[in-house]
Amino acid sequence: METFLCGAARFFLFVLPFAWLARADPPPEEDPPIGQAAGWSVSHIKFDHARGQGMADALDIRLDFANDLQHAADDAGEWVKGRRNEAALYVANKAVTLKVRIVAPLNVASADIEARAVAGGIRNLNKRNVTFDNQGVSIGPGNTAYVSFTPDGNTSLTIRKVVDSFSWRASNIRLRGGGVQAGPFRIDVSGPHTTYTVVDLPTAPWYANVNAQPWVSALEFTIVTAGADGKRTAADAAAAITDFVFGGYGLQYDNLGFGTRGYTAGAIRAVTFDLTRFMTKANGIKVNCDDVAASMHSMINLMGGNSRPLRRDLWGYMNQAALIGHGACNNPFFGANLPMPNPAGVPVVDPRKVVGVDDTARDADADGDLDRTPFSYHSTVLLLPGNAVYEGTFGPNKNVGFRPFLRASIDTSTAAERAATRLRLQGFFAVTLR
């Protein structure tokens, strides 16, 4: 008996409390247990209902450079049950609304409608009363069928991609013939809805023209592939993007081609950057600093940052640093041939990535090779406010002041090296996407 009492005491004192603490929370879908109602449908949802760049709803976006989203053409919303399911983009920590068209059974005059996130990834939508016309269609302001719903909190505080569904419920259902059904009843599930969140409104090159409305493809690439997901600030996102472009995407500096552009084209002050092909590496892995700067600038500003690509010319000899795709280097055009005509097939730049720290291009070896090659110019990215440098061609460097960056990056230890840094031109350049 004593043993039994001791065992029971142990069970009540230790096992039960821990079991209670350790129990799994029931998923939102099962709380509270509710019935299923027939004849209901959440037929349309507009995330970007105001259209444009206002932040009280989702932003204007498109699928990719060449293709707009379908809802832009008919204004019927990103979600059309059974026919359409398109993504939405929000700015972080904003109070937003959604517009929803609901179809009820013909005998329903009004009901309180709410939505719960199935997986808890998106906000629940607060309960509101909705009235229905004789056809069972929700009645919104201005004789539209769309009624406004308010999430139970602001948009995500961080850059985020969420895929989640709404479980729609009706309660307090008033019937046309009189009578009320208390509910709640589960009336429909919409989704899965894909929503992206960025820290602020995307800036140039985004929204520069209709093809530069933020692309779903670029949001997916930047947030998921490049790892901006979860970042709270543009600076954090810029750091993640820098690391990705420098070391996470398999790119390699075009040493043999003297840094010829792989994905940018045009002149200097206004380049066209082929982000579409960049996202699939369709032109290969060889890049130069313009490609790196234009890609980082495009992705950082898509996340709501305000970065600018800067070109500095002449740049000069690089202090030894990791060069994108090559590792330690102070001779970025190692192994390259000089422009032709020249002695056929003879590599005329020293093939070693790292050569003497004070070697220069003019120190030709006995075999005619050039010992060390300087950058004629270099393009990097500055993030406002503060003009912090984010450098992905070498380093990488993140959140570094412009002056310390120059001093750490450019070799000025001898007069010959200093001569190669003579400033001829320095300025920002504009990027157009395609």
Add this chain to the structure above:
Amino acid sequence: MKLRSVRQLLKTSLLVLSAAVLCSCRPGPGRLQGESPPASGVVTEEEFTARARENVAFDTWQGKGGAVLAKYDFQLTDFPRLAGYRLESRDRFPYEGKGMIEEIRLSRADGGALYTLRLQLGHSTTSVEEAQEMLLGMAIASSQIATFLDLRPNSGSSLGVGDYDFGAVFIDSEVEPTYVALVQNNTACLMDQGREVADPGLDLVALSREIVARILAQPTL
């Protein structure tokens, strides 16, 4: 305060001031021009043009004052030596208000190898000079190659294809040009076989000559 203390104070201040001035003026490693980023604005066209012109002795280029010809519309079928190549993409974009650049990407699969060729054709409707400036931007100032153009063993010579041209070998194992840049009349042209592998059956210099012939066959505007 005693006169001696005042004199001592002045002497110390002078020493500190002199040291500060000396330090701020000292040239040497680590000091660079333009250590502050520009307040705003983009690189100006004038700065860019002046810089690029100087590097490649632009004023000596042949063909200035030549005829302004109608735009040559590149067709893959015009060139039997490109048999087997297929059109991957064809894009057009403006160039600094001077004209349009058309970028054409071609590829040819041969067994396990995939050969690529990128052509950029820049056309000015107004002058040869503008097309030559387009070549500066397309092929010279947008890569680091300008730094090394003056290091050619036969500086001033060319492949003998266009009004101004140069070639380069961008692939380790090749000895023939895998990259050609040229300007002929009011059309600039850049051809690039990438960095991985070059088509052993494609003579880029011969293709350049054929393209130049097509350009020259266009009527004068």
